[in-house]
Amino acid sequence: MRRPILAANWKMYKTQAEASAFAKEFLPLVAAATDVDVVIAPPFTALPALAAALAGSRVLLAAQNVHPEEQGAFTGEIAPGMLRELGCRYAIVGHSERRTLFGESSELVARKAEALLRHEIRPIVCVGESLEERESGRTAAVIETQLRESLARVPGERAAELVVAYEPIWAIGTGRTATPALAQDVHAQVRGVLRERFGAAGDAIRIQYGGSVKPDNVRELMAQPDIDGALVGGASLEPESFARIVRFEAR
Numbered sequence: 480m481r482r483p484i485l486a487a488n489w490k491m492y493k494t495q496a497e498a499s500a501f502a503k504e505f506l507p508l509v510a511a512a513t514d515v516d517v518v519i520a521p522p523f524t525a526l527p528a529l530a531a532a533l534a535g536s537r538v539l540l541a542a543q544n545v546h547p548e549e550q551g552a553f554t555g556e557i558a559p560g561m562l563r564e565l566g567c568r569y570a571i572v573g574h575s576e577r578r579t580l581f582g583e584s585s586e587l588v589a590r591k592a593e594a595l596l597r598h599e600i601r602p603i604v605c606v607g608e609s610l611e612e613r614e615s616g617r618t619a620a621v622i623e624t625q626l627r628e629s630l631a632r633v634p635g636e637r638a639a640e641l642v643v644a645y646e647p648i649w650a651i652g653t654g655r656t657a658t659p660a661l662a663q664d665v666h667a668q669v670r671g672v673l674r675e676r677f678g679a680a681g682d683a684i685r686i687q688y689g690g691s692v693k694p695d696n697v698r699e700l701m702a703q704p705d706i707d708g709a710l711v712g713g714a715s716l717e718p719e720s721f722a723r724i725v726r727f728e729a730r
């Protein structure tokens with residue numbers, strides 16, 4: 480009942496020219512994948528070029544971040560209306576790199592998610608525990624707190640538009656994927672928190688797994704009952720590799 484959503488997070492990779500070249504090669508490879516949502520989040524600077532290159536396709540555009548205010552004296556920031564104007568349908572908020580390298584709190588993430596919904600952009604809200612938190616048995620508590628705080632401003636009637644990405648920090652960019660069973664375990668906990676927070680609407684929210692997702696492990700991950708998609712960094716940078724992920728195809 481939940482439509483799978485496969486999202487590329489390009490982080491600080493690809494110029495406009497590189498983004499356009501990617502789209503040209505990628506689109507024919509996923510033309511037949513009509514039963515999943517496919518999303519690409521390039522750097523801000525590549526959004527216009529990628530929007531043009533994706534025009535007429537089913538692949539949707541996303542941003543990697545946003546500022547919660549409509550406009551103002553916020554040097555270096557980008558407002559949600561600006562993203563909507565460029566055609567963004569999704570935006571990642573609260574990625575662990577934003578939380579750890581740029582000091583973003585869940586309270587700020589909550590304001591970003593609220594601002595995005597106001598502009599009809601669907602937030603992809605990321606949560607995840609560090610290695611130290613996992614090893615000291617605090618995963619469930621950390622995830623629950625991050626979720627409750629980050630989703631605090633989402634109105635109940637908009638819940639179904641949310642995407643939550645569970646990304647264990649120790650699995651991001653390390654090649655060390657969570658096993659499907661371990662990921663499912665946390666996804667089930669996330670589902671429980673979403674049901675408590677939003678009632679039955681919690682069942683409609685898609686939960687992505689992220690952290691070293693590759694063509695080789697995507698099928699097994701997607702077979703888990705509460706894994707509804709993937710947020711993919713490194714393996715989304717090559718058209719062939721991301722296309723295989725979209726098709727749940729190892730080879």
Ligand code: PGA
Pocket residue numbers: 488646650651652653654689690691692710711712713714
């Ligand atoms: P990775 O990154 O696929 O390179 O581990 C995932 C992410 O940070 O979203």
